[in-house]
Amino acid sequence: MQPEGEDRGRGGRRRFRLPRSASLRFSLGYGVLFALSSILFMSFIWWGTIGFLERQVETAINADARALSQRWAEGGLPTLALTIDDRLEQNLDDDAIYLMVGPTGNRLAGNLSEWPAQVVRTDQWYSLKVTRAGMRDTAEVRAFALPGGFRLLVGRDVRARAVLRRLLTDSLLWAWMMVTLLAISGAVLVHGMFRRMIKSIAQTSSAIARGDLSRRMPLVGNGDELDQVAEAINEMLDRIVRLMDGVRQVSNAIAHDLRTPITRARTQLEDAALHAGSAAELRLAIERAVGNLDNVTAVFEALLRIAQIEAGSRRSAFAPFDLVPLLTDIGDLYEAVAEEKQIRLALRLPSCLPFYGDKALMQQAVANLLDNAIKFSPAGGTVTLAAATGPALPGLTMLAPGASAVSIAVTDEGIGMDEADLARASERFFRAEAARHTPGAGLGLSLVQAIVQLHGGVLRLRAQQPGLSVRMILPVARQAQPQARAAAPIPIPPAPRAQHPAVVTETSQSPHERDR
Amino acid sequence: MHILVVEDDPTVRNFVAKGLREAGHLVEPVDNGKDGLFLAVSENFDLIILDRMLPGGIDGLRLLETIRAQNNSTPVLLLSALADVDDRVQGLKAGGDDYLTKPFAFSELLARVEALSRRGRSDNVPQTRLVVADLEVDLLSRTVRRGGQRIDLQPREFRLLEYLMRHAGQVVTRTMLLEGVWDYHFDPQTNVIDVHVSRLRQKVDKPFDTPLIHTIRNAGYMLRAE
Numbered sequence: 001m002q003p004e005g006e007d008r009g010r011g012g013r014r015r016f017r018l019p020r021s022a023s024l025r026f027s028l029g030y031g032v033l034f035a036l037s038s039i040l041f042m043s044f045i046w047w048g049t050i051g052f053l054e055r056q057v058e059t060a061i062n063a064d065a066r067a068l069s070q071r072w073a074e075g076g077l078p079t080l081a082l083t084i085d086d087r088l089e090q091n092l093d094d095d096a097i098y099l100m101v102g103p104t105g106n107r108l109a110g111n112l113s114e115w116p117a118q119v120v121r122t123d124q125w126y127s128l129k130v131t132r133a134g135m136r137d138t139a140e141v142r143a144f145a146l147p148g149g150f151r152l153l154v155g156r157d158v159r160a161r162a163v164l165r166r167l168l169t170d171s172l173l174w175a176w177m178m179v180t181l182l183a184i185s186g187a188v189l190v191h192g193m194f195r196r197m198i199k200s201i202a203q204t205s206s207a208i209a210r211g212d213l214s215r216r217m218p219l220v221g222n223g224d225e226l227d228q229v230a231e232a233i234n235e236m237l238d239r240i241v242r243l244m245d246g247v248r249q250v251s252n253a254i255a256h257d258l259r260t261p262i263t264r265a266r267t268q269l270e271d272a273a274l275h276a277g278s279a280a281e282l283r284l285a286i287e288r289a290v291g292n293l294d295n296v297t298a299v300f301e302a303l304l305r306i307a308q309i310e311a312g313s314r315r316s317a318f319a320p321f322d323l324v325p326l327l328t329d330i331g332d333l334y335e336a337v338a339e340e341k342q343i344r345l346a347l348r349l350p351s352c353l354p355f356y357g358d359k360a361l362m363q364q365a366v367a368n369l370l371d372n373a374i375k376f377s378p379a380g381g382t383v384t385l386a387a388a389t390g391p392a393l394p395g396l397t398m399l400a401p402g403a404s405a406v407s408i409a410v411t412d413e414g415i416g417m418d419e420a421d422l423a424r425a426s427e428r429f430f431r432a433e434a435a436r437h438t439p440g441a442g443l444g445l446s447l448v449q450a451i452v453q454l455h456g457g458v459l460r461l462r463a464q465q466p467g468l469s470v471r472m473i474l475p476v477a478r479q480a481q482p483q484a485r486a487a488a489p490i491p492i493p494p495a496p497r498a499q500h501p502a503v504v505t506e507t508s509q510s511p512h513e514r515d516r
Numbered sequence: 517m518h519i520l521v522v523e524d525d526p527t528v529r530n531f532v533a534k535g536l537r538e539a540g541h542l543v544e545p546v547d548n549g550k551d552g553l554f555l556a557v558s559e560n561f562d563l564i565i566l567d568r569m570l571p572g573g574i575d576g577l578r579l580l581e582t583i584r585a586q587n588n589s590t591p592v593l594l595l596s597a598l599a600d601v602d603d604r605v606q607g608l609k610a611g612g613d614d615y616l617t618k619p620f621a622f623s624e625l626l627a628r629v630e631a632l633s634r635r636g637r638s639d640n641v642p643q644t645r646l647v648v649a650d651l652e653v654d655l656l657s658r659t660v661r662r663g664g665q666r667i668d669l670q671p672r673e674f675r676l677l678e679y680l681m682r683h684a685g686q687v688v689t690r691t692m693l694l695e696g697v698w699d700y701h702f703d704p705q706t707n708v709i710d711v712h713v714s715r716l717r718q719k720v721d722k723p724f725d726t727p728l729i730h731t732i733r734n735a736g737y738m739l740r741a742e
Contacts, residue, residue: 287734290621293619294619294621297619298703301599301703304599308600317601317602329698332672333672333698333700333704333708333712334708336708336711336712336715337706337707337708337711340711360601360700360701360702363700363702364702367700367702367704371704371706374706375706
């Protein structure tokens with residue numbers, strides 16, 4: 001009890017405190033609403049019934065009084081007294097009360113022995129105890145003044161009404177108690193149901209919050225709102241897990257791919273500082289270290305470039321151009337390399353491939369693909385660079401209806417990839433086991449993927465026998481061309497960089513302000 | 517050459533100044549934009565090496581725009597850690613003649629410096645013939661002769677040779693060749709340029725006694741008479 005009292009004390013200071021459980025609040029609200037509405041409802045019945053009875057008595061008395069005053073007007077005192085006697089005789093319920101007194105207070109007619117002392121005024125109802133035939137009863141009476149100082153008292157015995165009222169009050173109270181009991185049990189039931197529904201979600205999410213990301217919301221399977229919520233949460237969890245895995249992989253890979261050249265450079269420099277015998281040896285070690293640091297820079301630049309492209313900020317350089325000369329040029333650049341490795345580079349291009357996009361990025365994407373293909377092709381193999389227009393595939397964004405898609409495919413006859421690796425090939429730093437020992441950081445395909453996504457396309461990898469086919473399917477957004485032509489030659493100023501925001505913004509705003 | 521180096525980082529500034537002096541240039545190092553602008557407008561330089569982000573209220577781009585507004589056409593090499601394509605475009609549009617991103621190799625910087633200084637002189641007269649030793653390139657008929665003997669070159673090989681001839685006696689880096697001959701602004705992972713240069717060598721140097729195309733270790737290539 002003690003802690004509860006303390007709790008209430010604290011709650012009292014903050015005026016009012018709702019229970020922390022939503023289901024309890026919900027069911028309490030339900031119970032209170034139910035009880036209050038039943039109180040209201042029953043009070044209405046009570047007041048309605050009792051008020052009706054009261055009004056009925058008053059109407060009867062008023063009608064009586066009117067009739068009696070008419071009698072007085074017709075025949076005066078004797079007629080009225082006769083009428084009262086008649087009425088009393090005919091009154092089967094024995095609830096009528098009449099009394100007529102003279103100016104001195106002497107009884108002239110009626111069934112009351114004397115005028116009640118408290119009845120003074122004629123414009124007011126009196127509820128009083130009357131003694132009638134030796135019995136004390138509650139009566140509702142009203143006084144009327146007659147000409148000549150005569151007074152008339154008309155009333156009704158309301159003993160039956162009091163009984164009825166008690167009976168009604170009792171039964172309504174009982175009914176209300178029952179209703180309240182029902183409300184409480186209903187509230188408990190709702191509370192339980194609510195809690196059961198929420199509990200699984202709460203349990204799962206708290207398990208996840210504690211780090212157990214393998215947990216999932218249980219599904220009832222009937223597709224109701226709760227199932228929809230659970231499904232949405234499960235989907236979100238899947239995505240979080242994928243992202244977390246990605247982050248973990250990237251950080252592992254960064255730890256490896258960047259740490260290795262840094263360690264090498266450091267070792268070479270330290271070794272040279274400690275052991276180099278001649279200037280030539282020292283110089284050689286330093287040169288090697290610089291080479292390793294250049295590798296670090298290259299990986300960093302690739303990562304930054306991917307991040308930048310993925311952020312979509314490179315769309316400013318989009319312009320319409322023909323893909324064929326671009327592809328021919330790259331083919332020309334790589335043909336020599338392929339020939340050196342005794343690989344045949346075959347180009348299968350149409351005469352013209354109008355395209356809308358970033359020329360430099362497309363160059364880089366195709367160059368990356370050719371680079372990979374040649375790297376993984378055995379001597380005597382063929383690498384094919386093919387491009388064609390075709391109907392657009394579903395799933396391409398940035399697409400006007402009826403637009404076509406350009407597909408650029410690079411196919412090699414190299415070691416290829418197995419199914420599991422194919423799915424992960426464009427992940428940052430991912431390198432298939434077979435490719436572990438070839439140079440590179442595993443960023444090439446992620447860069448291509450980022451470029452393809454920027455252009456609203458998809459990247460498809462397919463294992464060949466032997467080799468691998470990488471296909472970029474890019475939408476040709478014809479609608480974007482006219483407005484892009486105007487915008488393309490003017491590069492949008494770069495977004496302020498995080499490291500030097502003040503410098504860049506200052507420059508672009510007022511270049512000569514301080515010079516004058 | 518009289519070179520102004522505007523660079524706020526002391527390590528980079530001293531490294532550049534020292535290297536350029538060793539290469540025989542007269543160097544004026546400055547560590548902020550205000551001093552840089554003052555020197556650039558008051559003295560005559562053959563070349564300005566300019567960092568983009570500078571302390572002292574005047575950054576590289578503003579300095580560049582200011583001197584260009586005064587009809588000062590000294591070649592400017594921008595040296596910046598801002599490496600995005602958009603940044604490069606912005607730098608070149610502001611009046612820069614070349615753009616080199618940090619981190620950089622000194623050999624690359626030196627090669628570009630020499631290329632810039634040469635360009636300023638030879639741009640005035642349109643050339644139709646390039647000659648180095650016994651190698652002749654006729655730009656109009658697009659023919660190549662060495663020692664009177666005609667050499668057949670593919671169009672791309674011709675452009676590569678033309679670029680080397682135009683920068684004869686200077687180091688030309690792989691990046692410069694990628695930019696100048698192929699117009700590519702990214703670094704291919706494989707040694708594509710080396711392969712193309714060695715193919716050109718097969719045709720231009722192999723059949724003759726003295727090689728003209730030389731490999732400069734850790735830097736690039738140079739075409740020169742022995």
